[in-house]
Amino acid sequence: DQQVKQNSPSLSVQEGRISILNCDYTNSMFDYFLWYKKYPAEGPTFLISISSIKDKNEDGRFTVFLNKSAKHLSLHIVPSQPGDSAVYFCAALGKGGSNYKLTFGKGTLLTVNP
Amino acid sequence: SQTIHQWPATLVQPVGSPLSLECTVEGTSNPNLYWYRQAAGRGLQLLFYSVGIGQISSEVPQNLSASRPQDRQFILSSKKLLLSDSGFYLCAWRGAAWGTEAFFGQGTRLTVV
Numbered sequence: 761d762q763q764v765k766q767n768s769p770s771l772s773v774q775e776g777r778i779s780i781l782n783c784d785y786t787n788s789m790f791d792y793f794l795w796y797k798k799y800p801a802e803g804p805t806f807l808i809s810i811s812s813i814k815d816k817n818e819d820g821r822f823t824v825f826l827n828k829s830a831k832h833l834s835l836h837i838v839p840s841q842p843g844d845s846a847v848y849f850c851a852a853l854g855k856g857g858s859n860y861k862l863t864f865g866k867g868t869l870l871t872v873n874p
Numbered sequence: 875s876q877t878i879h880q881w882p883a884t885l886v887q888p889v890g891s892p893l894s895l896e897c898t899v900e901g902t903s904n905p906n907l908y909w910y911r912q913a914a915g916r917g918l919q920l921l922f923y924s925v926g927i928g929q930i931s932s933e934v935p936q937n938l939s940a941s942r943p944q945d946r947q948f949i950l951s952s953k954k955l956l957l958s959d960s961g962f963y964l965c966a967w968r969g970a971a972w973g974t975e976a977f978f979g980q981g982t983r984l985t986v987v
Contacts, residue, residue, distance in 0.1 A: 766917075792973045803880075803964050803978030804918070811973055849918060853973070860906050860925050861933075862968070862976050866917030 763787045764852050766865035773872050779837040781868050783850030786831065790852040790863075795824060795835045798847045798867070807848075808835070840872045876901035880965045880979030887986055893938075893952040895982050897965030900946065905967040907948040908976065909940055912962040924948060925970070960986045 765784045773779045783793075791812035796804035810817040810824045810833065817824050823836045837844055850865040880897045887893060899905050909921040920933045922940035930940050937956050941949045948965055962983055968976040 794975055801962070801981065801983065803966075803981050806975040806977070809973070809975055851976075860923055860931075861920065862908060862923075862966075863920065864910070864918040 762866075763790075764850055764863050764865040766848075766850055766868050768868050769866070770869040770871070773840045773870065775842055775872055775874050776839045779835075779840045779844065779870055779872065781835040781837075781848050781850075781870065783833045783835075783865055784831055785833075785852055787852070787854065787863075788831070789854040791855050792853040793824070793826060793833050794851045794853075794862075795822075796849045796851060796864075797844075798849060804849055837870075840870075842872050842874050845870055845872050876967075876977065878965065878967055878977055878979045880982060882982060883980065884983045885985070887955050887984065889957055889986055890954045893950070893955050893959070893984070895950040895963055895965075895984075897948045897950075897979055898946055899948075899967045902967070902969065903945060904970055905946065906970055906976075907942060908966040908968075909948065909950050910964040910966065912964065912981075914961070918964070922950070955986045957986050960984055 763786050794809040795807040798804040808819050808822045808824050810826050826833045847867040847869050849867045877900045907924045910918045923931050924942045938952050964981045965979040966976040968974050
């Protein structure tokens with residue numbers, strides 16, 4: 761079963777507009793969430809994270825929102841730039857003994873058009 | 875600073891041949907180590923993770939195995955490769971503390987022919 765879900769395989773946005781990438785999770789033991797960006801033939805790079813005690817974390821153009829009751833998080837990129845075009849992965853870590861297992865979603869391909 | 879090395883970058887192997895991919899981490903001790911696979915058009919599938927020397931957790935029953943002979947060395951192996959083993963393999967490490975991010979190697983593109 762897939763515990764971290766990214767239901768949109770792709771998203772296309774105009775340069776300068778907002779990109780919103782969504783992620784849902786099913787495991788209530790998850791308490792730390794991360795977003796990664798990946799270019800083809802490279803390893804993912806860490807973007808931003810959020811713990812379950814917060815509902816928002818911001819870093820420059822990137823903001824992650826967490827809605828625990830809905831088991832939903834989103835990544836906002838404002839303004840979007842062509843260099844943001846990549847696959848974005850949502851990932852989650854659990855509490856206690858589950859803290860070791862880093863589970864990823866299937867990713868969303870973001871295309872930012874000039 | 876910490877660095878992660880993964881090799882080789884690309885590999886073409888015939889069906890039935892053995893496999894050994896190596897990953898090493900520098901600049902940290904007692905890291906959590908991970909092997910992921912990204913099949914064509916799919917997400918990152920966790921294959922194995924390790925919280926210490928000789929401690930391996932397997933996530934998916936498959937044709938692969940992992941070993942951690944040293945604190946900062948993680949090896950992915952197979953005795954006989956299948957066509958379905960083709961994919962992009964990624965090694966990652968993270969600190970043992972709660973709420974730390976993982977850092978990935980550059981990956982190995984494995985094509986089984």
